[in-house]
Amino acid sequence: MNLSIDPRALQFLKFDGESGSDLGVYKTLLESTRAIPWKIDWATKQFAYIGPQIEDLLGWSQDSWNTVDDWASRMHADDREYVVNFCVSQSMAGVDHEADYRALTKDGDYVWIRDVVHVVRLDSGEVDCLIGFMFDITDRKRNEEQLLEMQKRLEALSFEDGLTGASNRRMFDSRLENEFESARRSGQPLTLMLIDIDHFKQFNDLYGHLKGDDCLVSVASALKQLGRRRRDVVARYGGEEFAILLPETDGEAARAMAERCRMMISGLKVPHETSDCADFVTASIGVGTVIPSPTMECRSFVQSVDKLLYAAKKNGRNRVSSAVL
Structure with a gap:
């Protein structure tokens, strides 16, 4: 004015x-x-x-x-x-x-x-x-302050999964690119976990989608207990899949955290009668750690971790497959 x-x-x-x-x-x-x-x-x-x-x-x-x-x-x-x-x-x-x-x-x-x-x-x-x-x-x-606060809240909501309160895919993709480039510059390791709830389609078929939503919320809440550092990202990756991005986390720490994550999910004791893994909800996890080379692409990093997730599922589910890439 x-x-x-x-x-x-x-x-x-x-x-x-x-x-x-x-x-x-x-x-x-x-x-x-x-x-x-x-x-x-x-x-x-x-x-x-x-x-x-x-x-x-x-x-x-x-x-x-x-x-x-x-x-x-x-x-x-x-x-x-x-x-x-x-x-x-x-x-x-x-x-x-x-x-x-x-x-x-x-x-x-x-x-x-x-x-x-x-x-x-x-x-x-x-x-x-x-x-x-x-x-x-x-x-x-x-x-003006109230408007700014509202704008900040709306911005936060635009990066938040509406069901689970975890970061959404848009936020994850943005942060992944930034952290990947940061790791390339600094020479520090970057870890990505991809987590898939085992036999979730069968869970929904048996218990219904409302129970399925409750299950996703419970899993997201457990995962957020792991990614608590300022730069950590816990995101709903899509459907029953979640992703955790852990900057400056080496392979040994990544493997230990992935096992803890798997145990936390099974420890929720959410009943799953049609699963061939256990009597309750479990998850398969692929976890990869990388120090990006000058020529490595972020996309190839994600694809490599996705292959590790596939390996965990192929080898019996309810397990972790990890590698330093």
């Missing part, structure tokens, strides 16, 4: 002691608005004027605003350095500008302020004074 200053409305600030009905009208109008007019003498850095509305907004009396130090000291510490430096540099350059910051109230709270500043120059070109308005933009900032 750009807020321009009408020079006519600030004539009474430019000419101290000026009288006249027009200036009186302008002053009355300005002091009856919610915007707070002010003037600072550039040479002394003192307030020549600030509107009485300042007390209603911040609680500080009109006569307590003496110098720019009063302005700066009543600013949130996190905003102060940037805002003061910005305003000083713009003013010295003779550039009109705006600044948003949190102003301290006398009660110890903070109000979001937008300062709109007009730089007045002498005929010589030197800065004479600064005049402007303070606007209370607290509600606007609150709305």
Whole structure:
């Protein structure tokens, strides 16, 4: 939002002691608005004027605003350095500008302020004074923060599997490419696990799709207990398949984690009467670890791990097939 200053409305600030009905009208109008007019003498850095509305907004009396130090000291510490430096540099350059910051109230709270500043120059070109308005933009900032939070949440949902709460395939593909390139640059190992719930079609046929959904949610919840580091990714890969991406995890650690994963799934003890592996739900896991060479492609890495998963299923299911690729 750009807020321009009408020079006519600030004539009474430019000419101290000026009288006249027009200036009186302008002053009355300005002091009856919610915007707070002010003037600072550039040479002394003192307030020549600030509107009485300042007390209603911040609680500080009109006569307590003496110098720019009063302005700066009543600013949130996190905003102060940037805002003061910005305003000083713009003013010295003779550039009109705006600044948003949190102003301290006398009660110890903070109000979001937008300062709109007009730089007045002498005929010589030197800065004479600064005049402007303070606007209370607290509600606007609150709305902006709520909108930003909503956008972040929507973005998160776009990368989340709606049923299980695990990352979705879109997120997995994106992170896989990034981590693969990162491993190539750093020379650190990257591990990928592909997990397939054994005989899941038969499970759905016997117990129904609602029970099938419950099973997927339970498995995802168990898997998320494994991938808890910041860069780990636990994703629903498709249907009854899950994928776990583990940066900086070597082959030995990967194999141990895959076995733990298999045991956690069987440990859920979800009944599966038509499985030929056990009386409860189990999973087959392919796990591969790689330090990508300059010529290796991410796609071939996934295909190699998929072959390991196929081997685990072919060799009797409910087992781990692993390799350092």
